[in-house]
Amino acid sequence: MSDLFAPPGGWRVRILDLSGASEDNVTEEVGGFPTLMQANAFARRYVRDSVERCRAAGASAREVLDAWFAFGEDAEVVDAGEAGWRSNTELQDFADRPAAEEERDWRALDPRRDPGLDLE
Template sequence: MSESTADESGWRVRIMDLSGGAEEGIVEEIGGFVDLSHANAFARAYVRDSIERCRVPGAAPREVLQSWLTFGEDAEIQDAGDEAWRSANELDDFTANPATSMERDWRALDPRRLVEDDEDDIEE
């Protein structure tokens, strides 16, 4: 599926619970992304935030990775093939370098929030 062939529901990001607490590891699927770049940016920020929630002061990158693999959440873009962002490609950098608050702000990219904001504008 390429950006030009995304179905009417748009791109979907699947949130995966790495701790095994959710059925089949899936916490939720989020849809409504404007384009693949939007879905990729959301997935990247979501994982970045998850890694930071697993980081403890003074932890070595390997310890941060182990904590994330045990307690964190991963994100994957559905049906995007090679164009999809993948956490595996950036885990070394993410665990070695703490994120800024902007790099972690997946909420600003969440399409569910964008819909709520649009509805708030209409009600005014």
């Protein structure tokens, strides 16, 4: 697949609740990404933010991962196949290294955001 052949309505990112709070673990699907690159970047930042929300002061990387698998949220690009970003490729790095603010800013890429709104 390529960005030239986005599905109708754009690419979608599925948010998964790892705590098992819902039956199928799907919290929501965010649609309308015009490119696969944007959908992948959103998914990556969303997971990066989730990992950081699970990071306790002084926690080891293992403890961060344990907390994320128990309480965090994962994200996947729907129907992107091998071209879709996968959390397992970067999860250890996320746990090892705290994120900079920009690495966590999934809201800046959210297609649901009204560009006329100033959220700052």
